[in-house]
Amino acid sequence: MYAFDIERPATIADAVEALRTEEAQALGGGQTLIPTLKQRLAMPSKLVSLSGIGEMRGICRDDDGRVCLGGATTHSEVAAGVEGYTALASLAANIGDPAVRNRGTIGGSLANNDPSACYPAGALASGATIVTDRREIGSDNFFDGLFGTALDDGEIIVEVRFPVPERAAYVKFEQPASRFALVGVFVAKFSSGVRVAVTGASEEGVFRWSEAEAALSANFSADAMEGLNLDGSGMISDLHGSGAYRAHLVNVMTRRAVTSA
Known part of the structure; x- marks a missing residue:
């Protein structure tokens, strides 16, 4: 590892402000980013942790009946807390091992878009809407090749809304x-x-x-x-x-x- 600064904002607004710093990078659950840093494949000067932002965690239903997951909601929370969408809960329950599920987040998984990750398939098949601090992006327009997404620099996934299929x-x-x-x-x-x-x-x-x-x-x-x-x-x-x-x-x-x- 190498020396870097870390900030732990308590609100989305504070996180957005912190990410305006040159070479700052968002940190979700760290299940991909931390190993990447250890291998020196990425070397941001500052990490902005999103795990402590309460408004980015939790599970609810909106007026359209969609399952809404906060971007910082962990896989284990999705597995245990999603009602009415068994396939999505099952997907989350079978990601990695307990350590990964207790730290990894849905927002981090979608933002990373690993070619073998599970959540991208769930979001794309469901026709989910990815909500960021700036806009809403349909899943058909979100994923862009290996590890690529429609996210701009410093853009944060704050919520993901899943229509519930039959x-x-x-x-x-x-x-x-x-x-x-x-x-x-x-x-x-x-x-x-x-x-x-x-x-x-x-x-x-x-x-x-x-x-x-x-x-x-x-x-x-x-x-x-x-x-x-x-x-x-x-x-x-x-x-x-x-x-x-x-x-x-x-x-x-x-x-x-x-x-x-």
Whole structure:
């Protein structure tokens, strides 16, 4: 590690002001940032901790029936506190291990947009709205390739609003040591149609599988997936599996998610 300053603001306004400092960086649960700092892959001069901002924590329902999660709400709090959206609570309950779940936050996960993280799939499949200190961003416009998002420098995720589908499930084929998804699929069925989001597979990060959405909107059953396949050439290939292997897993995990839902 190296020397840096840290601020612990108590309000969103104070955090925004602190992040205006050159080379300042927001710190959520630190589950990705702290290891990154240890490896000197990032070297901000100041960290602005968001964990003590009370207005960024908690779970509620808004007037439209959406599940609203404060950006600093931890995975364990989501797992235990979300009612009426079982698939989302289950997703949170299976992230990492207890230490990760007790520190990691939904805002930090979405802002980092790791290509194998679970929350991006949940947000994208749900059609969630990411609320920042400046604006509201629909999930279809939020994710931008590996580790990329629509967030500007110093912009903070203060809340995430999830429409609740009629049926939903998240299934992942996990790497046993890290519990990251080699492939994870979140399927959400709304009255307007089905949304399918895939994480862990593509070189471009989380994505919606439009062919599967069309098939499942017409027939919401695992049988509707028959004959649907993805091209392995655009998939991640590493020591855990080839691109073709991950492409095959996407179909398998989608079937399982539909059956579970």
